[in-house]
Amino acid sequence: MAAEPTNQAPAARSYWHITWRRFRSHRLGMVGLCVVAVLFLVSFLSPMLANDQPILCRFDGSFYYPAVIDLIHQVPGSKLIIQKKRPYRLATFDFKREFDPERGDWALWTPMRYGPREIAAEPLAGPSSRHWLGTDQSGRDVLSRMVHGTVVSMKVGFLSMGIAVILGLILGCIAGYAGGVADLVISRFIEIVMCFPPFFLILAVLAWFPPSIENVMIVIGLTRWVGIARFARGEILRIRETDYALAARSLGVRPAQLVLRHLLPNALAPVLVSVTFGIAVSILIEAGLSWLGFGVQPPDPSWGTILRSGYENLFTAGHMIPPACVAIFVAVLSFNLVGDTLRDVIDPRLQAERA
Amino acid sequence: MLSYILRRLVTGLVTLFGISVISFFIIQLVPGDPAQIQTSQIADAAVSERVYQQLRELYGLDDPIPVQYWNWVRKLVVGDLGSSFHDGRRVSAKIGEALWPTLSVALLSFMLTLIISTPIGIYSALRQGGGFDRSVSTGLYMLYSVPNYVAGMLLILYLGVKWDLLPFRGMRSDGYDEMTTLGQMWDLAQHYVLITFCFTFGNLAYYSRFIRQNLLEVVRQDYVRTARAKGLGERSVVLKHAFTNSLIPLISLIGLTFPFVLSGSVILEYMFNWPGLGRLYFESVLQRDYPTIMALNFITALLVLGITFIADLTYGLVDPRISYEK
Numbered sequence: 061m062a063a064e065p066t067n068q069a070p071a072a073r074s075y076w077h078i079t080w081r082r083f084r085s086h087r088l089g090m091v092g093l094c095v096v097a098v099l100f101l102v103s104f105l106s107p108m109l110a111n112d113q114p115i116l117c118r119f120d121g122s123f124y125y126p127a128v129i130d131l132i133h134q135v136p137g138s139k140l141i142i143q144k145k146r147p148y149r150l151a152t153f154d155f156k157r158e159f160d161p162e163r164g165d166w167a168l169w170t171p172m173r174y175g176p177r178e179i180a181a182e183p184l185a186g187p188s189s190r191h192w193l194g195t196d197q198s199g200r201d202v203l204s205r206m207v208h209g210t211v212v213s214m215k216v217g218f219l220s221m222g223i224a225v226i227l228g229l230i231l232g233c234i235a236g237y238a239g240g241v242a243d244l245v246i247s248r249f250i251e252i253v254m255c256f257p258p259f260f261l262i263l264a265v266l267a268w269f270p271p272s273i274e275n276v277m278i279v280i281g282l283t284r285w286v287g288i289a290r291f292a293r294g295e296i297l298r299i300r301e302t303d304y305a306l307a308a309r310s311l312g313v314r315p316a317q318l319v320l321r322h323l324l325p326n327a328l329a330p331v332l333v334s335v336t337f338g339i340a341v342s343i344l345i346e347a348g349l350s351w352l353g354f355g356v357q358p359p360d361p362s363w364g365t366i367l368r369s370g371y372e373n374l375f376t377a378g379h380m381i382p383p384a385c386v387a388i389f390v391a392v393l394s395f396n397l398v399g400d401t402l403r404d405v406i407d408p409r410l411q412a413e414r415a
Numbered sequence: 416m417l418s419y420i421l422r423r424l425v426t427g428l429v430t431l432f433g434i435s436v437i438s439f440f441i442i443q444l445v446p447g448d449p450a451q452i453q454t455s456q457i458a459d460a461a462v463s464e465r466v467y468q469q470l471r472e473l474y475g476l477d478d479p480i481p482v483q484y485w486n487w488v489r490k491l492v493v494g495d496l497g498s499s500f501h502d503g504r505r506v507s508a509k510i511g512e513a514l515w516p517t518l519s520v521a522l523l524s525f526m527l528t529l530i531i532s533t534p535i536g537i538y539s540a541l542r543q544g545g546g547f548d549r550s551v552s553t554g555l556y557m558l559y560s561v562p563n564y565v566a567g568m569l570l571i572l573y574l575g576v577k578w579d580l581l582p583f584r585g586m587r588s589d590g591y592d593e594m595t596t597l598g599q600m601w602d603l604a605q606h607y608v609l610i611t612f613c614f615t616f617g618n619l620a621y622y623s624r625f626i627r628q629n630l631l632e633v634v635r636q637d638y639v640r641t642a643r644a645k646g647l648g649e650r651s652v653v654l655k656h657a658f659t660n661s662l663i664p665l666i667s668l669i670g671l672t673f674p675f676v677l678s679g680s681v682i683l684e685y686m687f688n689w690p691g692l693g694r695l696y697f698e699s700v701l702q703r704d705y706p707t708i709m710a711l712n713f714i715t716a717l718l719v720l721g722i723t724f725i726a727d728l729t730y731g732l733v734d735p736r737i738s739y740e741k
Contacts, residue, residue, distance in 0.1 A: 248426075248429065248433065249433075251430050252430055252433045252434050254719075255430065255434055255719045255720060256438070263681065263696070263700050264438070264442065264700060264708070264712075265441065267700050267701075267703075344562050347562075348564060348682050351564070352682060352685065352697070367565075367568055371568060371686070374572065375576060378576060381569065382572075384568075385568055388565050389561055389565055392560050392561075392562060393560035396556075396559075
């Protein structure tokens with residue numbers, strides 16, 4: 061969010077600095093932020109936490125580090141630069157079967173030894189010492205799927221809101237600053253989008269695209285920008301009339317620069333609050349869509365699909381439901397906590413009230 | 416006032432037009448038309464193709480989209496929502512059937528929300544920062560963060576399956592028709608418990624916080640101080656003078672949320688096998704049942720616009736200080 065160049069930095073930095081100091085004094089907000097950080101770490105480190113291939117191993121005389129490469133592959137585009145060595149990149153290669161200690165093979169395993177798509181045991185087994193959260197209907201380790209499901213939730217949460225922010229800010233700024241016909245058209249359009257129940261719109265659009273996590277992200281982004289646009293429009297309308305905006309205008313700053321340099325940075329704080337809540341909602345929608353079968357498709361793990369497997373095997377395998385429920389709840393709660401604290405911290409009126 | 420109403424009606428009509436055009440085009444652009452879905456089961460390619468063409472002609476899908484849209488509007492004006500592409504039944508009949516299950520849960524949950532959250536909100540406001548205020552608001556906040564379908568899954572798992580206390584599939588048990596009237600009512604009531612709870616608990620935090628916040632603002636007003644100063648009892652000050660005045664924003668909140676409650680929840684209704692509007696919509700999307708989808712979109716939009724309009728007007732009735740001339 062800190063898109064400000066350095067020449068304006070002192071003022072901008074001190075505002076965010078003050079905000080951060082105030083944020084730190086809110087215990088619940090900090091707890092929320094820490095949980096968000098943990099979720100983020102888990103999703104980034106997921107290949108090193110749960111994998112059917114080891115972090116480091118000696119196999120048939122040479123060293124390999126397949127899980128580390130899986131981790132690097134989390135960065136988009138890195139597949140073009142680095143690939144796993146020969147046997148490990150083959151889909152048919154089963155390291156655990158080929159593993160032979162008598163040949164001098166050894167392996168440093170990830171904390172959980174099962175991959176999210178690996179068929180590791182008999183289906184629908186309850187929790188045990190080998191599979192802490194049991195297995196699903198295909199015999200895949202639920203804990204490993206939970207860990208890798210975090211990636212989906214975080215990705216959808218952040219990227220879909222990224223799309224929504226870009227769209228919302230552009231349209232909101234145009235409507236707020238240009239006014240006139242542009243404002244009329246955009247405001248009417250916003251009203252139209254808001255009249256659809258959000259889930260209806262998503263379902264209608266998703267029937268159009270083949271279900272996949274990327275499409276879910278795009279669709280959520282395309283339907284959730286309206287709130288941000290309304291916020292941005294209102295803020296720009298308000299700030300446009302302030303003295304510093306007038307001063308900038310009378311100095312001859314061009315409109316585009318005025319908006320980007322002087323108006324937008326001051327409108328970002330309230331937008332940030334709605335983005336934080338938006339991430340929670342996106343995570344919720346993604347899990348819901350995956351539950352309905354419109355989101356992440358079955359072999360791939362996601363909290364929603366795990367919940368769905370639990371629902372389909374209610375009488376035989378209830379053990380899949382509570383973990384997925386807890387994960388969704390914790391993610392939503394912590395983003396809500398961060399959002400609430402941000403709102404308290406950013407709104408100066410509330411500050412005056414408390415003082 | 417009259418000019419305000421007129422202006423709102425005109426912009427409302429424009430918005431409705433926009434909504435119907437956009438949803439019509441989105442629906443038409445979705446790959447896979449109803450004729451194709453219905454003929455996909457026919458094995459013989461020649462027969463399948465012939466039936467496909469006949470169905471397309473029957474549904475009027477070969478006309479250009481603007482013509483189809485015009486036909487739809489023409490029928491809508493005389494109150495005809497068309498027939499379902501899926502089973503040929505009147506769309507109005509299908510929606511009428513699904514309306515009551517959704518509406519009854521919505522109203523029930525709404526009443527429960529108000530009955531529970533109003534006293535909580537008032538009491539928390541009066542004891543602001545006290546033990547009750549803090550513990551209840553924390554508890555409700557946690558509840559608010561439990562997504563309703565997550566709660567639904569847990570309730571189904573524990574209350575429905577593990578402890579076998581309450582039914583969770585549909586509105587009625589299998590032997591419903593053989594039951595006595597009293598038994599039928601009991602059966603129906605049991606089926607309502609879980610789904611109503613799922614629709615209700617999340618709103619509790621929202622509404623009680625909302626009521627608390629508004630009351631806190633009103634309590635600081637001069638007229639409340641006046642009421643206290645002239646020696647009215649605390650009860651009368653709070654309930655008569657403060658609370659009634661804090662209701663105004665509540666009207667707009669109700670106006671904003673109710674249409675969405677009414678449109679049902681796709682996931683919850685699907686999860687509980689509840690024959691409501693949300694499930695009808697979901698199934699219609701899967702079947703590419705254009706007339707039903709259009710009708711549901713249109714009705715929801717109409718409700719959103721209508722109820723916000725009524726809420727804005729009620730403002731003026733409740734609070735004469737609000738002026739519409741601007």
